[in-house]
Amino acid sequence: MSGHSVEEIRRETRVYILVFVALAVLTLVTVGVSYLHLSFGAAVGLALFIASIKGSLVAAFFMHLISERRLVYAVLILTMIFFVALILLPLGGYHDRLG
Amino acid sequence: MQIPYTVEPRPDTGLYNAKLGVWLFLASEVMLFGALFSALILLRTGATSWPHGYEVLNVPLATINTMVLITSSVSMVMSWAALRLGDFGKYRKWMGLTFLLGLIFMVIKTIEYAAKFEHHLYPSHDNFMATYFTLTGLHGLHVLGGMIVIAYLLGPGSKMWMTEPERYTNRVEVIGLYWHFVDLVWIFLFPTLYLL
Amino acid sequence: MSASEEQAVGAQDHAAEHHELPFWQRYIFSQDHKVIGLQYAFTALCFLLFGFCLMLIMRWQLAFPGRPVPIIGGLLGSANAPGGIMLxxxxxxxxxxxxxxxxxxxxxxxxxxxxxxxxxxxxxGAPDMAFPKLNMASYWCYLPGGLIMLASFFVPGGAANSGWTSYPPLSNIATSGQTWWLVGMIFLITSSLLGSVNFIVTIFQLRAEGLDFMRLPMFVWSQLVTSFLLLLAFPPLEAAGILQLMDRVAGTSFFMPSGLVVSGEVLEVAGGGNPLLWQHLFWFLAHPEVYVLILPAMGIVAEIIANNTRKPLWGYRPMVYSAVFLGFMSFIVWAHHMFLTGMGTAISSFFQTTTMIISVPSVVILSALLISLWGGSIRFNTPMLFALAFLPMFGIGGLTGLPLGLAPSDIHLHDTYYVIGHFHYVVAPGTIFAIFAGIYYWFPKITGRQMSERLGKLHFWPSLIFMNGIFMPMFVQGLAGVSRRLYDGGAQYSHAQGVLHWNAFMSMSAFGLLVAQIPFIINLFVSIRWGVKVGSNPWDATTLEWVAAPSPPVAHGNFPELPVVTRGPYEYSPPESDESFLPQNAVA
Structure with missing residues (x-):
């Protein structure tokens, strides 16, 4: 990646600024939404949705995952599968229990 | 005998050693914070009462802290970009700013903690305070760890720029990836703890 | 890394001049993977013996409850064993x-x-691990972690006493040894994390030219899968450890349910916690950990079997795919340890199904190893004997696991000696036999000398007999319903009376096993000095460590020059050649 040309790096820095603006706006949006006191389900859904967008922006541009090598993707996909299992299966055990 | 691919990427993976290393480390960090989030979800689901974060915690202060951390992420990528353009002076400014923002984040965090302690809200108060202190505390330790590495890269570690500029740039990329990850964790911590 | 680079530069500048490091950098804070490996080996063997001795003291108590422990009874301290009688x-x-x-x-x-x-x-074919400094740090996290564990025996209330699983709420209210346990575990987890990152990067990045993935020895494959398990499964236990530490130190209630009564008093905690949360996070690690214990052992056995049958492994590719699939599945079977926690039928069906699925790749690997023996001209040397014994021992361990993976039978067998028998068959005569096999097999690599075959066989046969003498009766006791955690071995339970006599038999076998290790210990130390000197490839093996490097290998760098790989790992008795084996780096 360090082999990129000067123009490309300059263009990347402009993207960084745009991402920053988007992150700042989304932060204000998510805080603003919390003052509406939506129903708990809707609030969780919306907050996590916004957080996911913000997280994706950071991962895609700041961590330049948008153009990364296959091996890194493979490692992260594997991790995400186990991450989901770690979140969902204990919860499944909680909801499906005897007595 | 020299260890290969410490600087240049290996052709078939397209990565240099430290970059694969840091991504693997971050994968394990995903599982660490994933387990804590899993704990939070399970505890909250099973709780008879659980306060809304905004009733107990200081949302404006946390919003400022979110902005601080996001800004520090930008200054981090800017420093890396400056280094790739060969502008070491500019790099130092951006990286210095990143360190400063990390410090501001920690100071605000300390103010927040102090306010909680003043109201006798300790981790033992209830499971909400317990998760709040544990998760933000662990996140704070990650910020602190990042700051130590940044200080090293700006201080004694910067000599490498003179001898092996490419390897130094790689190091900045690697600490950058870690720093953005810490930012990313906060992006999820902020709404789950403060806004819900 | 800079230090090794300096050496690299040094080596190029004055090729003939040997660059000597000071003693403490060469043997104590070494960054050479071989020295670190030996540091690990020596430390871990000491811990293995120590852990074995702990078990011997327990076995005395189980066989002869209430009788003073002989010989060392007085050393246990009056707080632990007044008059030598264990509390x-x-x-x-x-x-x-x-x-x-x-x-x-x-x-x-x-x-x-x-x-x-x-x-x-x-x-x-790599000069070292990818990150030598991290490698050193990994050992220096492991050792303090181990010493903290040992030190915890001397704190008030003694060491952790809530089982190796440390289930709360019991562990939350246990004596201070539990806190030491948690701190020790955090050190060990850090060590393991540093190691696993290093292994994965090394295997992906530093493979020799021509060594593509389908040419990797089974042992390397097993290490790769193992590293992924450690990397992704340990952090949840670290998280759980942090939460339990908070519970114990900061008074939180992550694992403390509301209204818990201990000794007739309601505990003064906030409550609202979930003890099952610990079990989920603990077994999220501990089940993959089971495969961490067995996969590298399978790798070692595969190397030795291929070498001593003088023919290629039967089904190398299926074995590789099985190992990878095994690793993947091991992440989603963990709650079969928790059938008795009141799980519903849907979620328990899920875990029963995944558990049955995961037995398939294990069977594939074991069958492939077994079929590999067919038609081979087998050399029955000591490493091969241990490797061969591994197969049926692991087979017994694996097959006895099936009833534990199904909820209906597990309800009867849960927490009985059957469970102890099951997993000890996997780990003790299974994995530990593979470890012994590996020691006998790679000893010439490390020292340039061979261990005594006669003493080796004197070690093997009694070990095999005594191992079975210890663990086989456990199935009998377990099926009779004897619980695994009884201080008197079940003496006060009427349902245990019919199988109680096995306790003395098992304990005698355990002491016999201790005696059977004496030839090994003598062999190990005597052979370092006086073993028969051998060439760099005494077993006529094909893999790079034997064919491209001298024995012992060159310090810092391993190879005189980095090898280029031209063929697969197990080309024994190749039909197209007159040679009895073709090294991986043989010129095509």
Whole structure:
């Protein structure tokens, strides 16, 4: 990646600024939404949705995952599968229990 | 005998050693914070009462802290970009700013903690305070760890720029990836703890 | 890294001049993977012996409850064993620490820290691990972690006594030894994390030219899968450890349910916690950990079987795919340890199904190893004997696991001696036999000398007999319903009376096993000095550590020049050639 040309790096820095603006706006949006006191389900859904967008922006541009090598993707996909299992299966055990 | 691919990427993976290393480390960090989030979800689901974060915690202060951390992420990528353009002076400014923002984040965090302690809200108060202190505390330790590495890269570690500029740039990329990850964790911590 | 680079530069500048490091950099804070591997090996073997001794004290108590422990009874301290008669609290400490030490301080460090460190770079033709400094740091996190565990025996209330699983709320209210346990575990987890990152990067990045993935020796594959398990499964236990530490130190209630009554008093905690949360997070690690204990052992056995049958492994590719699939599945079977926690039928069906699925790749690997023997001209040397014994022992361990993976039978067998018998067959005559096989097999690599075959056989046969003498009766006791955690071995339960006599038999076998290790210990130390000198490839093996490097290998760099790989790992008795084997780097 360090082999990129000067123009490309300059263009990347402009993207960084745009991402920053988007992150700042989304932060204000998510805080603003919390003052509406939506129903708990809707609030969780919306907050996590916004957080996911913000997280994706950071991962895609700041961590330049948008153009990364296959091996890194493979490692992260594997991790995400186990991450989901770690979140969902204990919860499944909680909801499906005897007595 | 020299260890290969410490600087240049290996052709078939397209990565240099430290970059694969840091991504693997971050994968394990995903599982660490994933387990804590899993704990939070399970505890909250099973709780008879659980306060809304905004009733107990200081949302404006946390919003400022979110902005601080996001800004520090930008200054981090800017420093890396400056280094790739060969502008070491500019790099130092951006990286210095990143360190400063990390410090501001920690100071605000300390103010927040102090306010909680003043109201006798300790981790033992209830499971909400317990998760709040544990998760933000662990996140704070990650910020602190990042700051130590940044200080090293700006201080004694910067000599490498003179001898092996490419390897130094790689190091900045690697600490950058870690720093953005810490930012990313906060992006999820902020709404789950403060806004819900 | 800079230090090794300096050496690299040094080596190029004055090729003939040997660059000597000071003693402490060469042997103590070494960054050479071989020295670190040996550090791990020595430390972990000491812990293995120590963990074994803890078990012997327990076995005395089980066989002869209430009788003073002979010889060392007076040394146990009056707080633990007044007059040499063991107290139940001390028995619990021994049980918890035997499990912890054997799993986290002995077997895993041997398989990964010692074998992995020493062999992986050599087998893939790399000059060292990718991050030598991290490698050093990994050992220096492991050792303090181990010492903290040992030190905890001397704190008030003694060491951790809530079992190696440390289930809350019991562990939350246990004596201070539990806090030491948690701190020790955090050190060990950090060590393991540093190691696993290093292994994965090394295997992906530093493979020799021409060594593509389908040419990797099985041992390297097993280390790769193992490293992923450690990397992704350990952090949840670290998280759980942090939460339990908070519970114990900061008074939180992550694992403390509301209204918990201890000794007739309601505990003054906020409550609202979930003890099952610990079990989920603990077994999220501990089930993959089971495969960490067995995969590298399978790798070692595969190497030795291929070498001593003088023919290629039967089904190399299926074995590789099975190992990878095994690793993947091991993440989603964990709650089969929790059938008795009141799980509903849907979620327990899920875990029963995944558990049955995961037995398939294990069977594939075992069958492939078994079929590999067919038609081979087998050399029955000591490493091969241990490797061969591994197959039926692991087979018994694996097959006895099936009833535990199904909820209906598990309800009867849960927490009985049957469980102890099951997993000890996997780990003790299974993995530990593989470790012994590996020691006899790679000893010439490390020292340039061979261990005595006669003493080796004197070690093998009694070990095999006594191992079975210890663990086979456990199935009998377990099926009769004897619980695994009884201080008197079940003496006060009427349902245990019919199988109680086995306790003395098992304990005698355990002492016999101790005696059977004496020839090994003598062999190990005597052979370092006086073993028969051998060439660099005494077993006529094909893999790079034997064919491209001298024995012992060159310090810092391993190979005189980096090898280029031209063929697969097990080209024994090739039909197209007159040679009895073709090295991986043989010119095509």
């Amino acid at each position: 139940p609290e001390f028995y619990n400490q021994l049980g918890a620490m035997h499990g912890t030490i054997m799993v986290f301080l002995a077997v895993v460090p041997l398989l990964v820290g010692a074998y992995g460190n020493y062999l992986v770079p050599l087998q893939i």
